[in-house]
Amino acid sequence: MMTNHKEAQETADIWKSTPKKHKAVTKKHPILTAKTVSSRETRIKDISTGLDKVKTSQANNSVESCSGLSIPAIESTVHNDQFLQLKEYLPQTSAYIIEKFQHLELETFLAAPPCALQVHFWLQVDTAASAQTWIQQLEEKTKTTYRITKGTAYGTTGKRIIFKTVRLCQHKRKTPTKKMPIKKFDHVREGCERSTRDKKTGCPSTLSVTIMSPDKHMKHPLYPCLVKLLFNHNHPIDSGHALSFRPISETARKAYVHLFEDGNSASSARHEYVTSLQLEYDGSQAMQRVLADHSINPITQDVQRLFQSWRLMTVGAENGTPMFVRLNTEINRYNKFTEADGGKVHMQQYTAHTDSKLDIPSHSQDHPYCKPKEVKQQTESPFVLAIVTPLMARVHKLVQQAGEMVFCDATASLDRLNTPVFIISAATAAGGHYR
Known part of the structure; x- marks a missing residue:
């Protein structure tokens, strides 16, 4: 043995x-x-x-130096003062493993950001939806906006990389190319002075988010998301000018939709929304900053666009083919609902036809050099919508006078297309009834 x-x-x-x-x-x-x-x-x-x-x-035995930020004892390379800086800028909804932390040179202009750093860390995020949510939380906390420069499908094969996005600060100016309009980059090409409302400052700040496949990535199995953040903005991030370029937040969109559903127009909804903000922050130092923040307080033009998009989604188009398609859907539903009671709606859709014919003058029919003239004639079928409610159908059936004499009343200026509305009524012993 x-x-x-x-x-x-x-x-x-x-x-x-x-x-x-x-x-x-x-x-x-x-x-x-x-x-x-x-x-x-x-x-x-x-x-x-x-x-x-x-x-x-x-x-x-992880060391938690601040809420939401944790580093295992073996990989601890960040000091407590650096943790406090990260706590001000990173969302505290997840745990992090810091891989690289480097201070950069601070800007010296007025109202410059108090911090400039480059940090690489692993995040406990494993889906694209959760990564998008984390990016929104980062933008909300830092009051910055990162635009996509390479889409979510960039470098994604599904084998080693599940999700990847590379984003630039919205104040970064794209390099002009030959395919881009020249007018958009006149001041770049010709050295003209920029407008006071120009937000492009050439900001070098970038954000890269990559989610690795757990089968291939073995360095941190519980932290598959690698984030590379270069936070060195060359512009103020908390000034009224910078806040005015932020996109509308989802909270503001829902608040305006709720006001639209209550029957407010775009102007009345904005007046009520701004009044509620002033009452909420009355006497507070943050009121001016909140009113200047475009993500919280959109301008009038953006409220008009929100109202138009909401009306298009809920009511439908106000003219053209989509309007008639929506009307046909509503008519079929109404006729099916009121068929037993006699209610009915009929529509004649607006159509326009153009016919061409040859016009030959009578005095020159025998002239060899006379050429016939082509004349175009246009015929139209007007838009007609006839509505008969169940009460109208019952009056027409039971009241004899309804088939003998009727009264007609026309009303206009009810919509943008100035469509006239004709109300037909009949005289009965009980009084006038709509027919």
Whole structure:
């Protein structure tokens, strides 16, 4: 037994020192090699089990220097003062593993950002939706906006990378190319002075978010999202001018939609919304900053666009083919609902036809050089919508006078198309009834 054990140990040493391309040991000693392989697999399992225990102990003994930010003790490379800086800019809804932290040179202009840094960290995010949510939280906390320069499908194959996006600060000016309109970059090409409302300052701040596949990425299995943030803005991030370029937030959109649903127009909804903001922040130092923030307080033109898009989604188009398609849908639904009570709606859609014919003057029909003249005639079918409610159908059926004499009243200026409305009524013993 001792001899066999000694030979097995020697064979195991030969197995470790032999390159992979040499298979002589396996052929000469098949029985001993099988035992060696089984013992090797056992050692590998023991090593993996030990690594899992180390990871568990690291997770249990993690150092939390601030709320939401945690670093395992083994990978602790960030000091407490740096943690406090990250706490001001990073959302505290997830845990982080900081991989790189570097201070950059601060800007010296008036109202410059108090911090400039470059940081790489791993985030506990594993889906594209959660990554988008984290980016929105970062933009809300830092009062900045990052625009997509390369889409979510950039570099994504699904094997090693699940999601990837590269974004630039919205104050970054794109490099003008030949395909871009020249007027948009006149001051760049010709050196003209910029407008006071120009938001492009050439900001170098960038944001890169990449979600690795858990099967391929083994460095931090519980933190598959790698974020590279270059936070060195060359413009104020909390001034009224910078806040006026922020996109409308989802909270403001929902508030305006609620006002539209209550029957407000665009102007009345904006007046009520701004009044509520002034009452909420009355006497506060943040009121001027809130009113200047475009994400909280959109301008009148943007409120008009919100109202138009909401009306298009809920009511439909106000003219053209989409309007008639929506009317047909509503008519079919109304006729089906009131069919048992006699209600009915009929529509004649507006159509326009153009016909061409040859016009030959009568005095020159026999003239050899006279050419006929082409005349275009346009015929139109007007838009007509006839509505008969169940009450009207009942009056027309039971009241004899409804088929003998009627009264007609026309009303206009009811919509943008100035469509006239004709109300037809009949005289009865009970008084006038709409027909």
